[in-house]
Amino acid sequence: MKHRYKTLSATILAVLAAGHAGAQDAPSTGDGDQQLDEIVVTATKRSTPLQRTPVAISAISADTLDKERVMTVQDVTSLVPGFQATTQGDHGVITLTLRGIGNDSAKTEYADPEVALFVDGIYTPRAEGAAALLMDLDSVEVLRGPQGTLWGRNSTVGAVNMQTARPVIGDSSGTVQFGIGEYDRFGARAAVNVPMTDTWALRVAFAHEQHDGYVDYQDPIGQIPSLADQQAAWLASGGAAADFQPINPNLFVTSGDKYNAQNQSAFRISSLWQPSDALSWNLSVEYFRDRGTPNANLMQKPRAGQPFWSALIDVAPHLERDVLALRSRVDYDINDHLSLSYIAGISDFSGSSDYDQDGGAQVPTSFSTGATFQQDRTNYSNYFSHSHELNLKTTGENTIDWILGLYYAAEENDIRFDIPIFNGTQQGTVAWQGSFIQPEQKVSSTAIFGQATWNISDDVRLTGGLRYTDDHKENNGGRGWGWQYNPAVPQVPISTGTTPGPGTGFGFGVGGINDGEYDHEQTTWLIRADGDITDKFLIYGSVSTGYKSGGLQDGGVPYDHETLTSYEIGTKNSFRNGRITWNNALFYMDFRDFQLAAPITFVDGSRGLGFSNVEGSTKVSGFESELNARLTDNDRLQVVLSLLHQKKLGTLRYAGSNDYQGLPACPPASGIGNCLDVTGNELAHAPDAQLHVAYEHDFDLASGARITPRISAHYETESWLSPFNLGDGDKQKSYARGDFTLRYEAPQSKWWMDLYVDNVADGRVRTNAGRTQVSPGNFIYLSQYLPPRVIGVNFGFGF
Template identity: 60%
Template sequence: MKLRYSALHVALALALASPAAFAADDPQNAPGTPAQNIPAQGSQAPDKKIKQLDAIEVSATKRETPLQKTPVAVSAITPDTLDKERVMTVQDLTRLVPGLQATAQGDHGVVTLTMRGIGNDSAKTEYADPEVATFVDGVYSPRAEAAAGLLLDMDGVEVLRGPQGTLWGRNSTAGAISFQTAKPDINAGFYGNAQVEAGNYNLMSARAAVNLPVSNTFAMRVAVVHAQHDGYVDYQNPSSQLPSVAQQQTAYLAAGGNPAKFRPIDPSLFVQGGDKYGAQDQSAARVSALWQPSEAFKWNLSYEYFIDRGTLNMSLMQQPRQGQEFWSALIDTAPYLHRNSGTLRSRMDWNISDGMQLSYIAGYNHFSGKSQFDQDSGVQVPTSFATGASSQNDRTNSSNYKSYSHEFDLKSVGQQTVDWIVGAYYGYEDNNIRFDIPIMNGTMVSESVAWQGSFIQPKETVKSTAAFGQATWHMSDHWRLTGGLRWSDDVKKNIDGRGWGWAYDPTVPQVPIAPSTYPSPANGFNISTRNDARYSDDRVTWLARLDTDVGEHGLLYASVSTGYKSGGTQDAGTLYKPETLTNYEIGSKFVFLDGKLTWNTAAYYEDFKDFQLSAPITYPDGNRGLGFNNVKGSTKVAGLESELAYQEQDDRANLVLSFIPKKKLGTLQYAGSNDYQGLPACAPQSGISACMDITGNDLPHAPNVSLTAIYEHDFHLGNGGRLTPRISGQYQSDQWLSTFNLGDGDKQKAYFRGDLALRYTEPQDRWWAAAFVQNFTDGRVRTSAGRFAMPDGSFQYVSQYLPPRTFGVQLGVWF
């Protein structure tokens, strides 16, 4: 891996720049609770006091309320927990939130999310929208690529489970994740923190943040991070696997090859050096500003830039060939990834009067990226340079996603008989992409095309408009009734989009399409799909909820809520319908032992109509595209979630439980996916070449039982320092990895995956040091699956996996 010295050196310089006394976060507090008189990882100022568990506040209802008094299924993950659990990306959140699963996609390198069994593995690129919406400082992140970024200098994460169609709106069908970045503090003075880390796979990372008060009305905060490690997947030696030259010639001639054109396979065609698949090389920086000229007005403004020069994750054979290591592959396409993302976020708050506040939240993002990926996964070994295998390179030549949004919220503040909020939202996207798929017979330079295509979408736009309102009537001191409505209008357009497919013209040289080649009949391509289309629709979502206090330390609630995700356009210019979800839920929140123990539980039943499933498909004429299907009827999910948190002076523990016994698909007779070769031939009316009936199948990524347990204890040493061991483990029962439910290869069996850490904090809380082991059992946990049809009629399954065992050391300081 190449070391990006600029980001690393900036972080180290910030760590060492101040002569002020160092201070570390205090492990004596509950996970996620800042130490007394010490700034936490987020924005906590030095004069903040220790918070009890029942004092943690959330903004799930778009107003600050205590977690234990908020009648919503929401998990609040605080900066200390993010740090100690080494949460670097959205995917790392899954073990901390009941019902949340994440899958890393290969060829696009995106993370797709599933909540309570509802999600879509192929909700990626410029096409599909996620069922789980992500927001950063209230600004919606529309594309799945945003979930692959680093979590930098966070003040906390809130995960709202169930449809959030009223207040949070767009594409929050199954839930929403709200990230809050650390904000500048005018009154706290100059302070900061820094951390460095090293470990196996040449892991090196550094991060730092400083608070910079400029005047009594203006402050800034600067945060930087860099993280890198080598790839997990080794390159297999092709010479030990390729057949002899005589065997190659025999196979070539048996397939009808021209003896005059035979040539031996060149082993140098296979990648043997350079960056490996599964490598990280990411950097990010954020500059935040706070201007507060009066108590009635404040303006938070930030700009964040993220770059990714790592590599995509490789799909690995579940059963490696004899003599090959598990974490290895026969690679003929070198990994490549180049991403840049710049985001501007703004929030203005005006206290119009003692009882009313107006907020304006706006954001702009420009994402650009390109990549290439070995889609054939090295499963098949060619028998000659033109036979015995298919070599496939999935290549994003270019992608550009631009989006901006505006939201106005007007709400009541203070104690009111009726708490209310009304708002308006407008969001716009302008996206383009070119994606090539050269598939060659044998090796990638065989001069024999199996099929290849180029998908060029020069302009795809999304326009979303919404108006919403929600009110809570305090019927008495202990009973509250809430109702909410949201009207959403979505317009999507594909302008001049074209899918180009291989025409099999024998007079054209059969070579892989190059990024510089524009497809045309002159170089062997015909237009396979004309994708011009326009989609427009509007829907109303709503919420009804009743909650009541149970004594002084308890809360019960019951709610019915709906979520909506718009339909859209797809390849060939056809449209797919919107999906809707109705969620019935009852929940409870209790506090025990004078705030040392909290217990939150929710039971739910979800009725999901017209669930959108998308997948890469093959049309009857042999060309390919990305197709969408709406699952007819109702997809039904029922489950139970529970979160238990405990803290006292030296002990802290968490239990997170998800139980999903029911997760049945509705009716879908023609489901296809090129990721699963060997599906039966499909009926002509289906419009695709291969498919199967998945009606009534179980939803993927929805284990019956998922349980996470975390425990840490402080040992006080004779010198006044503290030694804190920490164990974190997750158990999940078996789960399907696709809607096809195809057997053991399409399943992750029940597993346990655990992490260990040991932290020393010096007596004056100026610095801390830690050692960690993640996945200490070195378990192999699949997050997705696909299969290849082999020449002997069998199938070889491949999967994306969570990382192998990793370990390292950390050093952190406060100043």
């Protein structure tokens, strides 16, 4: 079908160039004839024009990524209908939600999101690396709806594929970019294409971004009570006068690296070898390094006299991540009608972090009363993954176009995660502390898939697809160690050098045994029909399914897999001789056994990560629309709209989370200490409406230079931040957020400069929520937030 699409595209362009206008075209404005650039996507694992691809897909070009200052996958979300990215928990991991469906489990070693991330078509289980620096990309493709047939693993509700810029044989060129801004921001990016021979080229890319943290440290002096008040609080709690000690203010952090800082670097070298027209081999090696800091939990309503972007911190932030990735793709045209591809990837991830989970929500009244000290510490986390895909597909013009594929992916990981929780300060008494040590977890997925399109006529096509997947997971030797409340044991926070175990004198016992195995087989499928109403109006309808495997949670307890069935009708339209494209999708999704993950406390007082399956159906319906227009040769407009309806959870009576203190006590049979019935609640991160508008205008100067102001505005209705739906503190209210850039370009000199203002109105947008209980019915809510207003300048040139 590839050649057929190319022929059709060439025909359309030729007709447009001849000035032909369809019945639905608007009259010519006389402002020029410059069309929108044709976008080519790989959603069907073939290179096809976006407007001829019957899939709900948003394709964001390198030019748009640059103009919108897209640095991470979180920055992409406003450009895609129904897309949300949130920062969650102590790992600082970005988790994705699409069409109202998403989860938080990707921040753990289980790492099974509903929105799968791919880089050059290779599944990337660790979002920490893939989503950190979007470096030297050709495009980002976001496929909406289940992609279980061709894309497979964990693409339950969609997939994001980042296409890196590949070497170009025979081309010698490059770009360099520098930037400075508020919070001591410094950025540098470069990419160079080097022709080595007539059949071989290299491309080298580098990126570095850093800025100071947004969160200031509050001074404990002036907040902690007087010595007399401290002693009175200690005695009132039942403590002995002889055991009293004053609060040590040196336990609070007042200097050094701040929370919400960035310090990330990446380097990639890519090779393209093409010894003949029939054979090509793309190979790249990439290294990513992160030495920033996690995002802080901030009080939604700060204490009197304290700035909003500040916190009373007693755990200094720490974050280290290193990711080394190898990606390879070999394409071989067997003949004029068959092509064989082998796509392989290897990734080695290691990391550690330290985090102030309590966020300084309460000021201690004594060394052991009035507040909670909680340190979340990943001592180490190591993940090694590899994947392999072999596919055979037809090329050229055929009555039936088909693709067959084999897929295998595996991951091995080990992790140690410690949580000391103390009353008052870390000088105080143990509330609970534990150590979760998982020395070996293995994940493997094997699949076979096929998809075929019957070209019934030049205008009508029918597609069917099928994928069989066999998932296997096993935990070996994993233990959850918990505090045994032995008063004879010194009550000090567990250190990185402490090895829990009986007889070690550290006061820990086994709270959970994680050993176990999980196996499941699943078939996903697709049926789709599409047709050309005119050469500029494509309509399609599809029924498709997605799947995410279950697994083993802490304690070795299994949880079930989840499935999604989606019904969708879409249109793709072009107007005004290719100057306007307007794409729409109407969908209804039936989501079953949705997995909700959260840290929970069990009835015996031990803690762990718990998974709960929502029984029955979670139904979501909605409408999406994308408009791109070249209004004149100097004016461009983009509009992205998403509307969601229903969004109601099925049945889940025992949902728990330690991030939300004060939940009611659960029946002992539930196994959970505290929980809430969330049956029928609304999904989190699923606003009723999202609207993004971007407009830019070129002012051409007599010198040949150009000035381009660009305004981007994003609006969302209110949305819940958790399935608990606990009120205003658990909600992000309706908001509007705007960005502005002013670019000066000197095309003849190949250099440019821009001034940018992100978050012009300095709005405060929450990405998650949690709460600390002060007294029965009285809570302090904490959240992480999108960055404040930031102003800066970038400069770049090409050669």
